[in-house]
Amino acid sequence: MFTDINPKLPMRNKGITRDFYLNKLDFQEFGNTDFDGYLMVQKDSIQIHFFEFKEINPKENYSQVYVRTDNIDKLYQTMLDNNLCIHPAGHLQIKPWGQKEFSMLDPDNNLLTFGQSI
Template identity: 35%
Template structure:
């Protein structure tokens, strides 16, 4: 029996409203499952991300997650146009046979997106 079904990243946010707005406007997260001043649940396609309110930027600046995608080239073009690609995160083929890139949100959370080659 397969017990593990899905992983949901829980990232730190210095300002929940600002974070939700950023992910909606720049990353295309178009569904809000929950939002108050301390916690948010947002989604795009089959991916859900949770955010918890923190007061120290060290948390988001030292946090990341990885999301497997389809059509990584198309998503990269979308994220590049939005201006959110990590300065060192340009799209490239990795030796571990994944084509990937990375973005940074306004608080410093890094998200890597990758597709198997």
């Protein structure tokens, strides 16, 4: 029955969010229509959607998304090579639940955690 999931995260500024995901994380914009206050990005087989929430206080934003990958070491190194800010408590590590993961924050403090089963 279920076939996919596309998380929807808040964004304060569509231009800043678009720039971060397209130019820093190498996503592409999904679709050919520019919707006011809404953004869809994709990379490989995942999509993340964003809705405009100009009033959100990033310090009070607890939105999170977990992205599974099949090459966590390469992804982590690419992010370091591109000088992307890894979350201070989210450097690459093996977790007790059998995942190797790391985390980062986007411009609106949405927590992105990347993980691979070990």
